[in-house]
Amino acid sequence: MVAYGAAVTAEQIDIIDLSCERDERELFAGLNCRLQAGEVLQVAGPNGAGKTSLLRILAGLMPATAGDIRYADRSILSGGGRDYWRRHLLFLGHATAIKATLSAEENLSWLCALDHPVERDAIWDALAAVGLRGYEDVPCRQMSAGQQRRVALARLRLQTAKPIWVLDEPFTALDQTAVRALEQQILAFARQGGIAVLTTHHSLDHLSEVRRLELGRMS
Template identity: 60%
Template sequence: MKPLPVELDSLACERDQRELFASLSLQLEPGEVLQVAGPNGSGKTSLLRIMAGLLPPSAGDMRYGGESVFSGVGRENWRQQRLYIGHAPAVKGALTAEENLAWLCALSRPVANDHIWQALEQVGLRGFEDVPCHNLSAGQQRRVALARLYLEQHPVWILDEPFTAIDKAGVAALETHILQHAARGGLVIMTTHHGLEHLPGVRCLDLGQVG
């Protein structure tokens, strides 16, 4: 899948009759990492949910490769292109790490068990494949969700606070993985309170200043 540019065209979001941001325009080229920053309540998560297609914007449009992602063919195409990992990691406590990943990946494309084991090893969960996730710590559960980044083929990643509850070594590994994805031509859009200034080529969108 060849990544295409993402374009935000005067996007606006309103929650409970309060305007979070308006006329947000932005062009993202393949290979870019965008950090969405801003104080609590500035609409970071709402923006990511709009971009993922979970929340309709109150005005404006978003285009992927020139086609609107909110209707018709563009929406169907966008569903195949973007991977969204939200605040809630979508990890079921009663299922094991392997079962969780097998199902989450199958929602877009089924993957082989060997790959799942490899991905779990890469996020530092070797030996925890068969443990029900409610026996894992919060950080480990988050790692299970993030293992999808090593499994799925989507060119665009939308990550809401991916570093929550992850230790220093894990954050460093994840940063490297995100930069590698961008270097391969992928696009990453993420929110985090963790500073990314030390990473090369990360663009920052401060919603506190847009609104």
């Protein structure tokens, strides 16, 4: 079995009375949720419900209007708790962050180096694992949307010291085989002590291990 962060077990995440407004419109309020090692949470809800906003707050890219998020009992919204959280967090946004002019290998090299440099061999192995053997040197602009998504997802196999995954629409553009593989990868990651929080419009109802957090309906 491939190890996904087995060296570091996730600590407890507490979302406490969290509220979010954008353009003076309330997206959610009084949100509470506790997550522990081994859990996968799907943030669900219709378009515009605030799923991406919640993930961006978790990733430190957007402020909350009120409330707190605690990791290992320290607020991740400021101070040392924030730095500690960031060392444990791998965030993959809805946009892949892939640079079109760079090759698959170059993209992964610089994306990972923002955190910890990784060896070329490890990158090639990760690309092979996502079905991109032979594409290492191909500029990403010459790849399909699904192949570019696979390049981005290869980070899940490279940044293995991160026990928290926050994934915004990770299944976008993937074919059925890749969807099933990613589902199993996420479950394996959780079983090895990780916590995954993700959004997707793809149904995960067949995975009994996945918890659901439903955000409100648009009025």
